[in-house]
Structure formats: C-alpha cells, structure tokens
Amino acid sequence: MRVSKLFGKTQREIPAEADNLSHQLLIKAGMIYQVAAGIYSYLPLAWRVFKKIENIIREEMDASGGQELNMPVLQPLELWQETGRDLAFGKGLFTLSDRRERKLALGPTHEEIITILASRNIKSYRDLPQLLYQIQTKFRDEPRPRGGLIRVREFSMKDLYSFDVDEERLDQSYKKMLQAYRNIYHRCGLIARMVEADSGAIGGKDSHEFIVITETGEDEVIYCESCGYSANVEKAQSIKSKSEDENPLPLEEVSTPGMATIEEVSEFLKVPKNKTLKAVFYVTDGELVFVVIRGDIEVNEVKLKNALRCYELRLATEAEVKEAGIVAGSASPIGIKGVKVIADESITLGANLVAGANKPDTHIKNVNYPRDFKFDLMADIAKAKAGEGCPKCGSKLASVGGIEVGHTFKLGTIFSEKLGAFFIDSSGASHPILMGCYGIGLDRLIAASIEQNHDDKGIIWPLPIAPYHIYLCPLYLENPEVKAAAENLYADLEAERLEVLFDDREESPGVKFNDGDLLGIPFRVTISPRTLKANSVEIKRRSEKESQLLLLDEAVTKLKELIKES
RNA sequence: CGGGGUGUAGCGCAGUUGGGUAGCGCGCAGCGUUUGGGACGCUGAGGUCGGAGGUUCAAGUCCUCUCACCCCGACCA
Numbered sequence: 001m002r003v004s005k006l007f008g009k010t011q012r013e014i015p016a017e018a019d020n021l022s023h024q025l026l027i028k029a030g031m032i033y034q035v036a037a038g039i040y041s042y043l044p045l046a047w048r049v050f051k052k053i054e055n056i057i058r059e060e061m062d063a064s065g066g067q068e069l070n071m072p073v074l075q076p077l078e079l080w081q082e083t084g085r086d087l088a089f090g091k092g093l094f095t096l097s098d099r100r101e102r103k104l105a106l107g108p109t110h111e112e113i114i115t116i117l118a119s120r121n122i123k124s125y126r127d128l129p130q131l132l133y134q135i136q137t138k139f140r141d142e143p144r145p146r147g148g149l150i151r152v153r154e155f156s157m158k159d160l161y162s163f164d165v166d167e168e169r170l171d172q173s174y175k176k177m178l179q180a181y182r183n184i185y186h187r188c189g190l191i192a193r194m195v196e197a198d199s200g201a202i203g204g205k206d207s208h209e210f211i212v213i214t215e216t217g218e219d220e221v222i223y224c225e226s227c228g229y230s231a232n233v234e235k236a237q238s239i240k241s242k243s244e245d246e247n248p249l250p251l252e253e254v255s256t257p258g259m260a261t262i263e264e265v266s267e268f269l270k271v272p273k274n275k276t277l278k279a280v281f282y283v284t285d286g287e288l289v290f291v292v293i294r295g296d297i298e299v300n301e302v303k304l305k306n307a308l309r310c311y312e313l314r315l316a317t318e319a320e321v322k323e324a325g326i327v328a329g330s331a332s333p334i335g336i337k338g339v340k341v342i343a344d345e346s347i348t349l350g351a352n353l354v355a356g357a358n359k360p361d362t363h364i365k366n367v368n369y370p371r372d373f374k375f376d377l378m379a380d381i382a383k384a385k386a387g388e389g390c391p392k393c394g395s396k397l398a399s400v401g402g403i404e405v406g407h408t409f410k411l412g413t414i415f416s417e418k419l420g421a422f423f424i425d426s427s428g429a430s431h432p433i434l435m436g437c438y439g440i441g442l443d444r445l446i447a448a449s450i451e452q453n454h455d456d457k458g459i460i461w462p463l464p465i466a467p468y469h470i471y472l473c474p475l476y477l478e479n480p481e482v483k484a485a486a487e488n489l490y491a492d493l494e495a496e497r498l499e500v501l502f503d504d505r506e507e508s509p510g511v512k513f514n515d516g517d518l519l520g521i522p523f524r525v526t527i528s529p530r531t532l533k534a535n536s537v538e539i540k541r542r543s544e545k546e547s548q549l550l551l552l553d554e555a556v557t558k559l560k561e562l563i564k565e566s
Numbered sequence: 567c568g569g570g571g572u573g574u575a576g577c578g579c580a581g582u583u584g585g586g587u588a589g590c591g592c593g594c595a596g597c598g599u600u601u602g603g604g605a606c607g608c609u610g611a612g613g614u615c616g617g618a619g620g621u622u623c624a625a626g627u628c629c630u631c632u633c634a635c636c637c638c639g640a641c642c643a
Contacts, residue, residue: 012592012604013578017636027577037635091567092641109643143567143641157643200642209643219642301640314567314640407643441643457603475602510603517603528602538602 001468003503003515008043010515020216022450023148025459029518038145038153045519046446048467050156053442054135056187056464057158064180066131066160071113073137077103079112083418087311094139094153106139111415111437114161118433119421125165128423128433129173133160135442149447150218150403156443162436165423170434174206174410177438181210181406184440188449189462192405195221196231198302199409207235210406214451217401224390224397232404234302237380238397239389240294243275243350249366257361260329262295265363269354272296277347277355277367279331281316284308288316288324292333292375293344293382294353300383307342307379330363332356333373341375344382403448404441411435459520460542463566468501470559471521475509475528485552486527489537492556498563517542522566523559 008030018024026032031046042050058068077095080086086093086105094106107113114132122128135158145151162173178194185192190212197209209232211221222238223230231237259265266273276295281288282304289308291299305313321328324339332355333341347353352366355373367373386399413432416422422430446465453460463469470493474486486502493500501521503512509528516524526538526547537555539562540547550558 009576009593011577015577016572016579019637034635090641138643140642144637144639146637151642155643159643317568404643439643444643508601508603508605510601510605513603515604526602530602 001501003501004505006044006501008045010518018148020147020150020447021454022150022447025450025454025518026148026447029459029520032149038142038151040149040152040443045467049446049461049465050442052465052467053188053445054156054158057135057184057440057442060180060184060187061131061133061158061160064131064176066133068134069132070134070136071107071110071117073107073139075105075107075113077105079116080105083112083415085112089140090311092140092142094141108138108140109157109437109439110134110136110159111161111411111435112419115415115419115421115435118161118163118416118435119419122163122421122423122433125423125425128163128165129169130163131160131173131176132163133158133438147216147218147447149443152443155441158440158442160438162438163421164434164436165425165431166434170410170412170436174408174436177408177436178208181408181438181440185210185212185405187464188445189453189465190405190445190449191452193221193223193230193402195223196235197407198232198234198306200302205412206410208408209404211402212405212448212452213400213402214448215401216451217403219402219404221400221402222384222386222397223400224393224395226395227390227393229390229392229397231384233384233399234300236384236397237391238382238384239391239394240297240346240349240382241274241388243272246351248368248371249352251367251372252365253357254363254365255361256330256363259361259363265354266295269363269365271354271365275350275353277333277353279333279356281321281326281331282313283316283320284310284313288320288339290326290331290333290336290339290341291344291381292341292347292373294346294349297344297346298383298385299344300381303379304342304381307377307381327356327358327360330356330359330361332358332364332367333375334358334364334367335373340377341373342381343369343375343378345378345380346382347378403444403451405445405448406438406440408438409436411437454520457514458518461520461522463522463563466499466520466522468521469499469523469563470501471516471519471524472500472502473512473516473524473526474503475512475526477504477506479529481532482527482529485532485537489525489527489552489555493559496556496560498556498559523562525555525559 010030011028014024014028018027031043033041096104138157142153145153164170164173192210192212195209197207199207220233222233222236259268262276262278273296278293278295280291280299347369351368355364355367357364388397390397416432421433450459474482476482490502522542524540531538536549536551538547539550
C-alpha cells in the first residue's frame, strides 16, 4: 500500500474530546472516526488490525473445537421477555418496532437465540458437547459511552456458547475456553489477568473476567500478591479489621448537634470510624431499602443488587428518605419500622458501636448486635479495599485499574430450563443442557493493545495484529536513485507477499519518521542517498532505538526472516 | 438519569464581558527554496459561528427553547 493513496490522514493535533490514550492515538493516526457518542467508523488501517484480531480469535476458537455460525442482530422482544432479561438489561437494550408495530430488540448478546437453536438441534447426549460461536456486531445503549473504543454502543463481540451434559463436562469446556483466551491475548501482545467476576445481567454461577492492566482502565481489580487471589472489585471479598473485644455496655444517647456524616460523628465523639454504623438508603424496583454497614466500609452495589435479587438499584433521594419518615444523618436500625433492613456482615465485627438515634442531632453509643437491633437480611455487601486482608490467605490486598477484555460465565441451566433446551441421557431421562458463555470485545481489544503497547511517539503494534509489517521509508524521493531503489524494493517485498506500507510521499524525513512511529508499524526500512552509498538500507524495529544497515540485495530475505521470527 | 463542561473552517483555538467588516496557528491547493526527527517564503481555497425562535436599524455576541458532544457517577465485552 502506498501512503499517498492510503485513505485516512494522520493529524498533528488531537481533538479535545479524546482524553484517553488509545482514543487519542487512534484518532491522531487517522484510524477511526467518530460518528456519534460510542459509534465509530474504522478506516482502512484500523480495519486491518480488526481483521487480524478477528482471525486470531477465529483460529483459536476453531482449534478448541468451536463451530462458527451466525445469528441475527434483530431479535423479537418477546424472546427477551420470556427470560426476563428485558428487565435485566433495562434501558441498555436497544428496541424498535417494525411496520406492524411488533417490538424488536437489537441483540446485546445471544443467549436466548442460541438456546432456542440448541433446543432444536440438540436432542440426545450423543449431540453433546457443542461449542458454537459467532463474531458479530452487538448493540448496547450504554448509559455513558466513553474512552474511544473502550466503551461503545455498537461493537463487535466474539461470543461462544458451550453445551454439555453435566457440571463436570461444563468445567472441561470452561477450562478449554480459558486456555483459548490466554492464547488469544498472548498472540495479540496483551498481558491479561484472569480475575473472579460478578455475572451481572448474564446470570449464572462462576464467572471470570480477563483484565488488561492499564493506567486509564475503568475496572478495578483487587488482588493478593502472596496467594494470587484476584477479583473484580464488584465481586472481591476481604477480611475487615476487627476492633478489640469488649463487654457490651448499656445503650447511651448522646447529643450530636449538626453532625450527619460518619466523618463528622466520628470526629465529634472521638470514636474511630470502624466503631460506627452507617445507614445508606437505596431504592430497588420501587421499594426503599435501609442498608446498615460499618462506618468505615463502603457498600458494594453489585453485591447488594445480587443479595436483593433486583433489577434496578439506585441511591434514594433525600426526599424519598424523608417521605419514609427517616431522619437522614441520624438514621438507625434500632427501632426502625416499615422499611426493609439489609445488614452487612461487618456489623458483627466489633462491639459498642455508635449508630443514629432516629432523632435529629442525636446518636446512640454502645450499640451491639444482636442485642439492640434486627434486620431482614444479612449478606456480604461490603466493598473490598486495598490494604484489607485477603479472603484466601489473609495477606494484604492490593488494587489496580484495567480494562475488561473478556468475560466467561458458567451459566448452568438457567437458560436451557427457561427456553426448553433439554437432552435425553443414555437411560432415556430428560435433562436441561448445561451451558457456558464466553465473550471477547474486539474493539476493546484494539484499544487495550494500544494502551499497553505505545510510547510518546505513538502506537507500537505487536506484529501479529499490526496493520502492516514494514514501513518502507525512502528519504529524498526526488533523488532518482532513491526513487528507483525504493520502487524496486517495494515491488520485491510485495512479490514476496510481505505487508508493506510504502511512504511514497515527498515529505521531509521528520514528517515521515514521525508518521511511521505514530502508525506503529513494527519494522521501518529507510532508504536514502546515505544508505545507498553503502549499497544498503537501514532497518529499525519500532520497539527499539537502534537500527542496523542491511545490504540492499539481502534486504528482502532478511526482512522475511525477521518477520517470521517475531 | 444526577453533577460539571464545551459547541466558531478538517484539527487546535481567539473573538461573547461592553451588539457594528469572521480571525489566528496547524492542515489543504499552487509556485519556489529547503529537509536523517513534524522546515521557510509568497499566493490561494475553505464558515448555515450546533439548531429554532425572539429582541434590535444591526446578533457569533443579548433573551427563550432545543440538539449534540465531552468529563465524574450508576452499566459492561
């Protein structure tokens, strides 16, 4: 490909709205163009990267026994109502009506469709196991698209679904996929960390995410250096500090004028935050919920949502709290009525705590559970923090940010039961098929790869996903010798079917070098009067500083070797 | 949806306070001189000032409504 003909221009300045690194570089390199919030066009260079990633994924899926198929984007909304996932996805589901006013959804994922498909085509244990996948466009009306390709509304996902006869076989399929995923990330030049995850709207039991650690990641991983435990913060557990055992003292009301937050109360009463109780109010599917948790711990809303088995969860407004007759700032589980109370397990860690009094400007000292209050449900709804104890080994937990580039779920039988995907075993008995699902976001993989492979000059593509392998960069093209040598070398490289981007523009060396670095092509081949004097070309890896001279005659063979080795 | 911000040439911005000729840099086109890490000179093209309505002799600037985009939070590949 000749740069002079390449569709898409590099930019010297980046649009103000791009503040994420991969987003900035993709735009600066002229690889993507934003059409609307979370909707992008891919220009030829980025599209080549996309297709390479797609092929790597396809190869790995096929190698582990997957069969590729294709399912529709347009899906009847009824199907979603049948599994209740129209509610689970809520507004995230793009919906529309056809000319007969039939409701349709744009598929955000395909468990429903694939399960129906399985129910028609899998009848016997002899038909199992199956690994079925597609690489296809998904639509999700994200509340807030962001970060360029990291979070978009229209994106490409490889989604594979496994079908097995029992848990044990499901585990085997699951393991197979985990290994395929590791291969994929490795081949894309990514270091991805596998962590325990919440299964969210997809549902199911075991779930893992693959997170690429980056500076600008939107996910948080809690992990343990010593035993290797790692989990998304949404799922992570931790051992919280416990205050010293004390004998319960009698309740005592204290005046706390104007003190509403835990900080204020703890400061005012000279009591550490972990010896206070905090009240937090949520509204879930229309109902007010009172959450009690130790003052120094934050509520993990994902865990809370799971504990309540609800679709919608949000913090209650002040008005809603007031309307329920609760005194914000001094709310207390003691003597509260008419509200569902959820307690975090942390309330058992410590004695003689400070809680609200359900009276303005008043708190109560020496509150002890179970002596002083009751609740409707106790669960682990605490957010884990770095510095707390590892749930597996007790060592100190740490935290890092990253981008989720893959998610796997053991679905079990939730979909097969709802949608009637059963098989007959060898004894003639009918069972629901055990399912798993496994997703990788391709667009995000591109973004993550840039986040992990770049320098201040631009992108450094790992060879397997680079749009081209060689940046052929002649200097002083108006010099006939340079011109002839460059054209010849270009023709020879093309003849060997090497992937060459030929910068045939009459630009200054600085412009060419900078563009080459920005585009991140792995090998740069420079030809100039200087190199020709030695009858040679200069070769430089994008990832390294040093360059080397190669004889012109040997250049093609040598480059071929270098690319093969990489 | 809650909070914050921005819309003026392809990109980055000034001009809005105090209404009166549409500006700068980069990029783009032509010519010339340069050029081993984003060169310089000259000439030129490019604008519904996000949109609609209003006030005014006159609106990029004032008023009303509206749309889009970005950032922080709830969502997730």
